[in-house]
Amino acid sequence: MNDQSQRMLSGQVALVTGAGRGLGRAFAEHLAGQGCRVGLHGMREHGPAEYGEGTTLTDTARQVGEAHDVQTISVLGDLTDAQHVTRVVQAVSEQLGPIGILVHNAGGDIAAAGGKPNPNDAVEIKEEDVRAVLDRNLLSTILVNQQVAQRMIPRKIGRILNISSVAAFRGSEHGAIYATAKAAQVEYTRCLAMQLRPHNINVNSLAPGDTRTGRFLGTREVDEQRLVTEGTLERIAQVDEVARVVEFFAGPLGEFVTGQVLRVDGGAQCWPG
Numbered sequence: 257m258n259d260q261s262q263r264m265l266s267g268q269v270a271l272v273t274g275a276g277r278g279l280g281r282a283f284a285e286h287l288a289g290q291g292c293r294v295g296l297h298g299m300r301e302h303g304p305a306e307y308g309e310g311t312t313l314t315d316t317a318r319q320v321g322e323a324h325d326v327q328t329i330s331v332l333g334d335l336t337d338a339q340h341v342t343r344v345v346q347a348v349s350e351q352l353g354p355i356g357i358l359v360h361n362a363g364g365d366i367a368a369a370g371g372k373p374n375p376n377d378a379v380e381i382k383e384e385d386v387r388a389v390l391d392r393n394l395l396s397t398i399l400v401n402q403q404v405a406q407r408m409i410p411r412k413i414g415r416i417l418n419i420s421s422v423a424a425f426r427g428s429e430h431g432a433i434y435a436t437a438k439a440a441q442v443e444y445t446r447c448l449a450m451q452l453r454p455h456n457i458n459v460n461s462l463a464p465g466d467t468r469t470g471r472f473l474g475t476r477e478v479d480e481q482r483l484v485t486e487g488t489l490e491r492i493a494q495v496d497e498v499a500r501v502v503e504f505f506a507g508p509l510g511e512f513v514t515g516q517v518l519r520v521d522g523g524a525q526c527w528p529g
Contacts, residue, residue: 465521
């Protein structure tokens, strides 16, 4: 076990939303590995079991804490509901201390019964699916960022990292509503970075490409050639290759970086923006 004093984020408190499985859990693991006390948020207690990446959120938080010798808690909540957001942020702050790092990873299309709806689908779009995708990805970002930022401002320090997607940066015939929500999330992140700059609070976005999480591999056919782990950038990212980037944004190297979006996709998109 690493000496706590030698870890670069020792003593800090992080909130990771959508942390029960996949990238969210990996973000929590990396922050805990650097000494953070971590609040792991999830929407469903048994979410980690849905794609075979664990059992319960409570057990996931316990495992992360024991593996890295840090204090962790699990907290459930619907982040599209302002009251739930207040309760989640308050619980982490009261049990672990003032939040210094927010990784807002919750989102996706899991709340939409019809998947990622498109504006020109042959089948009529269900309004509830559109609202679900917009709310889970954009509204939740606004609500969580506001709650955490308000607590960071008096202390004049903090790091906020919103997890977006490469889908935000190119047109697509599939998942148009999801891509729209993520693009709006990126622009909100940039605007918030400008607003919080005078308060010494960094706000950035990490945009993963295809990543071999349990959900990604369990919900689509995957070209076996893209599952190699080295020798080419034309492959699907391993979870750790994306998750370890959080250490840059949360740690000393990210001290003077704000309002930026970093695509982590092996160069599949190589244009500005």
